[in-house]
Amino acid sequence: MEQLVSVVIRGEQYTIRSAEDPAYVRRVAEYVDAKLDGVVKGSQSLPPTKAIVLASLHIVDELFKVEGERERSEGLAATRLGNLSALLGTVLEERASGPEGGGSGVQS
Template identity: 75%
Template structure:
């Protein structure tokens, strides 16, 4: 259900319409506010549009790096799962055929 959430960014109040939890919307707005403040503090006075563009570039850089890291971890997990699957297949095959490739039922019936 959509809700209206009031937030303040760079001293200006905005009303955001969102289906997200209001605390989440406030957290996102606070993050944007922090990024904008960081851009403004770190330089000479900037027009609001330039500050917004620079903060957007910083946030987008963080997003792209986080996505690249997620993809890297996804690849690592895939490799680990493939390795575990192969090991499990080997163990299960040995369990059925015995460690020397002999069928366990044959070994038991010979005893």
């Protein structure tokens, strides 16, 4: 269910229509506000549009880096799972062809 959430960014109030939790929307707005503050503090004479573009670039850079790290982590997890699966297959084959010969590996 969409609702209206009031946020303040760089001293300007905005009303955001969102289906997200209002606390989440406020947190996002606070993050954007902090990024803009960081850009503006670096250059007080920066026009607002340029500050918005630079803050957006910083945010997207963070997003891309996190996405890259997630992809690397997923690849590493997939590799490890593949290695474990192969190892398990080897162990199961060895048990099946062990001294009891082709048994289920279950002993009574």
